[in-house]
Amino acid sequence: MAERNFSVGNTLVKLLDEKKYFSLRDVLTTMNPADIAAVFDELDESRLPLMFRLLPKELAAETFVEMEPDSQELLIRGFSDSELKEVIDELYVDDAVDVVEEMPANVVQRILAQAEPEMRKQINEILRYPEDSAGSIMTTEYVSLRPAMTVEEAILRIRRTGIDKETIYTCYVTHGHKLIGLVTVKDLLLCEDDEATIESIMQEHVIAVNTLDDKEQVAQMFSKYNFLALPVVDTEFRLVGIVTFDDAMDVMEDEATEDIEKMAAMLPSEHPYLRSSPFEIWRNRMPWLLLLMISATLTGYVITRFENALTFLPCLTAFIPMLMDTGGNSGSQASVTIIRSISLGEIEFRDILRVMWKEIRVAVLCALVLAAACFGKVMLIDHLLLGDQTVTPMVALVVSLSMAVTVCVAKLIGCTLPLLAKKIGFDPAVMASPLITTIVDFLSLLVYFRFAVAILGLHSA
């Protein structure tokens, strides 16, 4: 895809520079708005407004929506008031809200000034909802029907008003603003009796979300129920808007990215990677790096406490990385699995005992295999191959036992911490690999040295 945009981009720029505007327009109108936007985002300040003005009105608005905020701002600043009005009039309310949210205050004022009063009112309404709520991603442009309408009347109403609606395929039936049912266009078209009332063919028991529901939960409902759209209601079940599947898809993708970033000890990014400045990326990565570095002091402290043992039997030091890494990996496997399951709504806090029981069995299986492999590895590689005579079978035993205990502890901590975090209202994703690793490092070395002292008869400092 990107490959193709690149070459198409070059062609378009060449046509523009050669002032072949008619051909340029012809090429642009064969393209999808998302693809045009990808090309436009790469254009420089001098070419972008010129090329944008070549687009037919509707395509211009569709492309505008798909562009990056910087390019949108650039365009708006160059627009005359009437040009701006033309673009805004073509936008759906929720897309207009998305644009407004990304712009600086003076640009927002210009946009609102040019919007029709009705649209301005709706934009302001949606902007009032909290950032991650269903209300903030909904649109107020939906088709509503009255229960007493006939199928024929309903189809007529759709034909008359549908042009401005984000989707016409799911229509909502309201009575005094209360949501009482839904009909799909499929139901309407396939209904054999044109005189049937909407009330008689509508689906009751409509699944709806509240304006304040978390948008992540809303996105999950889409993937569970395969809806095209989901109605958003207030506390009295009055219909205030709808969320469409394309917005839910964006939320799903963004939330997965955010989880992945948090799991790798980063703050969530605002922009795509190639559009983020090094400073921005640095700011998102620094806090956790610093915190985890400082907290590794604890692990270092364990080593200091057992310095004597290490001086007496230096070969013990060489096994520290293996123990730490395996512990960390075991723990993050468990934590990442649980975090993802929580995100997908498959696991909740009340499953904690089931989860722990499962992880204990997995941990024991893993621990047995790893300990055996570890014993074999130490004796074969370190003792025989590398010929370190201080690596006795007893040393191998200490390392393997520590390995087994570390793996079990790591898996248990890994599966419980995210669930506990969720319970007390923290983000489970933060309890992922890096934090678990730090905790497990500390514990694994503690176990290791305790075993060394007990089994090999060494003394701590």
Place this chain on the structure above:
Amino acid sequence: MAERNFSVGNTLVKLLDEKKYFSLRDVLTTMNPADIAAVFDELDESRLPLMFRLLPKELAAETFVEMEPDSQELLIRGFSDSELKEVIDELYVDDAVDVVEEMPANVVQRILAQAEPEMRKQINEILRYPEDSAGSIMTTEYVSLRPAMTVEEAILRIRRTGIDKETIYTCYVTHGHKLIGLVTVKDLLLCEDDEATIESIMQEHVIAVNTLDDKEQVAQMFSKYNFLALPVVDTEFRLVGIVTFDDAMDVMEDEATEDIEKMAAMLPSEHPYLRSSPFEIWRNRMPWLLLLMISATLTGYVITRFENALTFLPCLTAFIPMLMDTGGNSGSQASVTIIRSISLGEIEFRDILRVMWKEIRVAVLCALVLAAACFGKVMLIDHLLLGDQTVTPMVALVVSLSMAVTVCVAKLIGCTLPLLAKKIGFDPAVMASPLITTIVDFLSLLVYFRFAVAILGLHSA
């Protein structure tokens, strides 16, 4: 949601046990198929078939599709041939394929024997496509129109044949099986001239995917273009099926889960966590744990080589975990960011120089701050607070310098490995944290001891 299913589940079981079948059926028909399936999946063998038989035909099929494979198999084994036929006749082809793919051979034979010849043919056709291809997730039930039809004829055709189609909202225009355009039901309904031909109102330049395209790429196109459905064509642009947005959503979710699992050193899971046996989970987690454990030998070997230095200045050992962890975290931040961007189609191999230049700048910023913080931490905590007099400013310098170099190396390796993996046809997600950590561990200790030898004048073994 799950909370609600739980209590609803209890109510339904109570009604069943009290033989209040009419009320039970009334409650079931108010529910959404996905919610009924969630309850049914928790039922035991004796209750499940009984309750399933209470569902009206269409709802039964819709519920069946949403159930877990084990429960589906249980039901099929209990079905008479005519019951089985009834359910299968109600299924969409792509859903039938999903069921067939999960069943053992003898159950598959029974299903195919009961399916109508036309459906059997289509199931077999879809089954022939490779596992992760667009062909394997498509359905063959779509509305196709001819270019010479009028709008009125097209609407009539939809009304007549639409009942069996997975979506009627996007209709495809074909000429001799070749895909030449598309019309949406919205276009048809909003068209003011009933006598207009499809050819005159259709959108040409249809974006389509090939049967063999990767399904992940297909899902990405949905989130990019906001399509309801995407046509699947063969190499000669003949229309063979469509993929609908709900299947694309499932793919998106599955692929994100798979990436996350791979990034945490696991093989992709087949079933949801709570439905996987401990043995299955163990099997997915063991290979990488074992491999990474063995490869930590390399890091251990570095330590052995510098054992003398450590014996001479034991306090150096205490900083090993901090260096290893910070290096690992820095590397995985970079690799995870790049892997996710590759998955979302934002970055490709040809961006490698841009990526490296960005990461170098981020790395230098991170390295400066971390090295400074590290120097301060070592002098304040280890030297002053813990009073270790062997921790001199020169030692702190060695640690900080090693830290800075490690962070830079880690970020560079972290950003390049996934792109290189992609280039040579490997899965970038495998190049994530755990593998990077192992490589960075090795390098960080090598740097550390080299600096120690050079600056503190220690000798290696």
